Amino acid sequence: MSDSIDFLPGRLDRAAPFYVAGHRGLVGSAIWRNLEAEGFQNLVGRSSSHLDLKNRDDVFAFFAETKPRYVVLAAAKVGGILANNTYPVDFLSENLQIQVNVLDAARKHGVERLLFLGSSCIYPKFAEQPIREDSLLTGHLEPTNDAYAIAKIAGIVQIQAVRRQYGLPWISAMPTNLYGPGDNFSPTGSHVLPALIRRYDEAVRAGATSVTNWGTGSPRREFLHVDDMAAACLHLLEHYDGPSQVNVGTGSDVSIKELASIVADAVGYNGDMTWDTSKPDGTPQKLLDVSLLAKAGWTASIPLVEGVRRTVEWYKSNATDLRE
Template structure:
């Protein structure tokens, strides 16, 4: 890594980031990255930079450094990651650990080497202990055992948080990290294998309506409680944090409200028009009993989400149905859920 001299940055409330500066969005074609890109475009950012996986493999250290040396971004939104559902995380922990560590380290090191002033790292609420207090405050990090089904992914994300904190301590740069709750919305992964609970439900219920199926089987008992945030709200929170926050703690991003998986299924049924039977396969894992974030740090800064869950699910179902025919089919891509494919930018 080439050397770059950094001067200590002040802490507290930063100035809003410059809309005319080069801004790199790592993962700009994924669920979160594409939403951040859209939000930045609406905010008037004139020099956005991204790269597809074909153009840049973020697990290739030399290629990432060369790209950053070419564009020298002043700001970076690090939204690229290998992600998957419970089964994929449980079956392929090595891949989720290795790929995410490489993506994060490569991007952060390249950003540091080329003078990036501010970087926002996107983590996950799975960083918190399985039996953390509910709602989960930021200081619950590293206070207990992780959920075993996704501990490798969680460790990688925890390493990303520590990475931003280390840069702050060593170089005085105002790098920050945000921990979103479960996200959903346009550009989600609706593949048969590897998708998360909400997009998987939307696809399953939509297909049941189209085929006239009279019964649907969902994983687990339906009793775990989860919080869901529309990805456009997440993107808005990311820009808000870059404009308003400079502190070492990761910041939880969510709605502050949760529901059971069974209640979620009811909202999906309502949005898709499914009226048949719902069966719960309690031999499949439920995961963490409850995962609700304490979002008082963020809301105390003045930010609030715009989408309610019913409205957000209806919006996502409409988007999925509008893009079903031409949506890039990820079934073959995710058939081997352990393939290190999520360095896609």
């Protein structure tokens, strides 16, 4: 069966069961908030303590019971460079289990519309910038997170295979670096932006006059506020149907040094910053080409400085309840 199917994207039924896998995570919680704001009345979510997505039998039983019409697969084991480089088996195995179980159960139980969320790390380390969707599988991955990337690539291919074999209008979206309320600010498991927020906030609280960051500060990264990502997800579900994964980002990037300065300003840190060049930088640049997303009619709306300010406020307000 080809990808040409008798389905046109359109407004989703706000009363239909809508399962958000990973609804308590950074992305999933933002998607949940956005769907509530958009009038969805039958949202379904299960915490990992109530449903282990790595348990295939339990996942199939859950789908049989709840019968969701729509699904966003935002559940994943995620982490920064250190975590990915230290525990590659965990990132590969757990993400593959989650994806295969949810996608297979969704297919068996007739999910009409499904969005699989990946990561921009699926693209080759030295892909031409900005990175187009067709750069997938054209070069070597960044070694520090290749296991996670391979798992996400497998998810994209499974979505494409379902489209070909079963004709279902399922899609994939690949967000750039995300940040915002609900992020992981732990010292060992966080990505660069929340790690910087925690580091500079702790420096302010301790009265420190110098902060040392990893690497050279020269790599360039693109950052998207998670509320923008959530809005993009619903937009794609209602306006896009195609086999290619869709890049979701802002179309602009900053150096890590520039990001550190933005964070320092937002936190109120006025001391010195130094760089430990013995630590890895990761990919030199990772900027997504968002032409396909723009063609589908969506662009980001939250500027980085404003988004970081909001995130710092959330971090300070939730300091006692942060994930470790």
